[in-house]
């Protein structure tokens with residue numbers, strides 16, 4: 001279980017434009033397979049996880065990290081992630097924020113409303129579906145380092161340490177909330 | 182020491198509130214019987230039972246809000262909610278409707294009752310009515326009173342008083358606002374949701390964001406201007422005198438600096454609004470007030486983090502507690 005401490009509600013770092021540019025030619029399929037595997041695993045372990053989505057269980061959510069050259073389309077029923085260069089029309093809702101903010105949201109380390117009030121998170125489309133998704137994720141208490149390292153079998157422990165270090169780098173300390181004063 | 186009453190919209194938030202030092206957590210069922218009936222929020226019967234077990238294990242209390250007004254022909258839904266909350270072991274029920282209070286007092290005479298803010302009990306006579314007729318033990322005061330008024334009411338009341346110290350503001354006499362009904366057909370009083378997200382749209386334009394509710398434009402925010410949820414009473418109006426907020430600004434209540442006055446006024450419990458907010462909010466705001474209360478007790482200076490990032494519009498107010506208008 002992840003440490004529920006909130007990270008600083010101040011702005012989190014963004015991916016430098018040069019790094020994003022270097023990522024542009026990368027193939028998307030490997031990332032899609034990894035993320036799809038993680039989502040399936042989370043769902044297998046806790047089949048009731050998406051119950052909170054209620055009537056929005058079949059919604060298609062477009063997630064756009066504003067500092068990356070690709071985006072995600074996420075569906076809960078059946079659990080599926082597609083990695084795409086651009087979000088296409090026809091999605092139920094779109095959520096855009098920096099990668100760091102999206103990851104912190106996923107782990108419940110930042111408050112979605114606070115990000116919206118400070119304009120670091122932009123929502124378009126079905127606001128009710130987005131709220132249902134936000135509440136579902138917030139209750140799930142996800143720990144991305146644990147989820148990702150589980151894909152590494154016997155190398156899980158060192159992989160987990162590596163992911164924790166990467167998380168610390170991207171979304172800040174995983175220790176006590178370093179709130180702004 | 183005054184009790185700290187904290188919100189939880191999910192079992193995970195309930196656990197965060199306990200970890201952060203809540204004395205009691207208030208929550209509701211995932212239906213129209215509670216005034217925060219948002220999608221993906223609230224507790225199933227099973228989740229409530231488990232939440233109560235966890236809280237009791239950790240020395241905290243659970244208050245179950247059943248604080249909307251029963252619909253004619255569907256009163257059973259509210260009666261069932263009361264029965265289930267009592268059977269789950271709730272420490273208190275937070276009720277707004279007198280019919281429901283009557284039902285609870287008759288059916289479950291030993292169950293502790295709190296009068297919800299939605300009942301708008303704002304004077305000693307109204308409070309005495311709830312105490313004498315239904316045995317209510319505490320009243321959550323509406324957010325329209327100043328600290329001296331709270332002191333006077335507390336002095337004259339047989340009930341304990343609980344007041345809001347942080348979170349969203351509802352500026353009308355609570356439980357009596359029909360703005361949301363008018364614009365969307367759904368109200369906090371009946372369906373448990375003011376300005377429901379199903380009717381919200383955010384439109385991104387070159388000038389910034391336009392927020393609407395049920396087709397009514399509520400606000401436009403410039404690209405770098407702090408934003409707010411399009412709650413109906415927080416609309417910005419363009420008039421010949423310029424643009425501005427008429428009923429309420431998009432700000433949050435923060436009464437951290439008034440804790441001493443509230444304690445001296447005889448207030449029993451302090452309530453944090455925000456069952457619709459995430460774990461990070463619950464964790465940070467509860468910890469903030471836990472530290473502030475400890476500092477108040479020890480007479481030391483509180484060295485506590487600012488809650489500004491969690492406030493709507495990135496701004497806070499003392500609301501009616503310090504009145505500059507009337």
Ligand code: SF4
Pocket residue numbers: 350351352353358359360361369375376412413414415
């Ligand atoms: S519109 Fe404003 S005053 Fe009316 S119920 Fe909603 S928050 Fe309260």
